[in-house]
Amino acid sequence: MTVFAAIMDGQNDMITTKTFYCLLFALLLHTSVLAQDRLTVGWVDAPPYQWQDENGKLHGLDIEMARLILHKAGFEAEFRKMPWNRILKAGLRNGDIDIALGATKTAERESFSRYSHIPYVTNDNGLFILDRNHGKFSAIKSLHDTLNYDITIGVKRGSIYSKEYEALLNDPEFSKKLSFAPRDEILLKMLISGRVEAIISGRIATRGTIKHLQGPNEIILHSHLRIRFGNSGSYLMYSKKSVSVAQSERLNNAMSVLQKDGSFDTIINKYLLAH
16 A cells, blocks of 8 residues: 555544655655656667657667667666757757767767767768769778869768768868768668769668668778777767766666677677668
8 A cells, every 4th residue: 555545545643744744755755766767868760770660669779779778777768759959959958858879979069968988889981882983982082082072972960970070071172062961861862863972871871771762782882981989989978967977877887788798799780680
């Protein structure tokens, strides 16, 4: 029988005022702890990382990773869909969203968030082209090399693919080569239709999207993006406004265990083999 049930069935006279308030405080404290153990995770429609089926069930590599990590850390996950820019600017900054998925480290983002101490997926971003255009790109070995050529590159809005990419965004000559899209699926369509000559994307994302679109086999990886340590994968990003340091450490400790016992690799390999 709960405290309130005892009160409501006429046993008020058996409980002193002091006892009542002590029990009420304990109940409220218990409720507060339960609320703190539920974290809100922002997600976007970005298959094969994050997507929702016709029955409303969430799927994807990022979704599986988030569920696994939060469960291991003793949290309940509440997923909330919103555009990526809103997750960053409105969600994490204000504490309406506790965790963002698939995040890349930047100095600006660290002003309002903490990152997981390790990525749950290492970066595999690269420059993808159509095989028939291989000759045109033969001398392009890095993103810096694209400055010397009249080409258009499709990229996902709000994404930071590498340190080199982040630095080049400050160069007007590079920026004017970029054509932005909200999703990897649209990037692939832009490449297939000839609206852009190349796209920057990840191996998992590209393979998954090609399969989803039943796209041509002539899409090839031209070159990997150079990656520097510390900016090398998909991180969880915690809101400084709503996620405490202690909660962050619980999540980080869970990630260390899952990385060491091979749980991360099991999920990653499933997606690589499936696409």
